[in-house]
Amino acid sequence: MFSKDQFKSEVVQDWCGTHFSDLISSDDWPPNSPAPYPLEHSVWSVLKKKACSTKHRSLDVPRATTVEAWENSDEGYLRAAVDASRRKISACIRAKGGHFEI
Structure with missing residues (x-):
């Protein structure tokens, strides 16, 4: 693929x-992942944007900034992302893996 x-x-x-x-x-x-979980893609893209907003001088810094971004994540955003993911997965199940729209 x-x-x-x-x-x-x-x-x-x-x-x-x-x-x-x-x-x-x-x-x-x-998303690139073979798993049908857009939640991971959605949340990861927000974390990546926060963690990589500035250039890093070592490999340890991106890890630390990613952890910090996760710890400071907006709980409302995470809940909304989970709810949206549930709706998509439910629609996929109802469509038996076929085409569906949200």
Whole structure:
């Protein structure tokens, strides 16, 4: 399977959008993980943004800033992410793994 980030180039997306009417946009493509859990992708992207907002001079610093970002996470955001994930998983189950919309 192709990694989402490798094919996210704006030029490639534009070309594919022009030539393939059924293209799944990079925003709608599922996370790289083989597990169907967008919750992990959603929460991790927020943590990554916070932890990597500045350049780090050693490998220990990103780990520490990631832990700090997790400890300072907005509980309301995490609850909303869990609720959204539950709705998506329930819809997937109802669709028996087929196409569904939220």
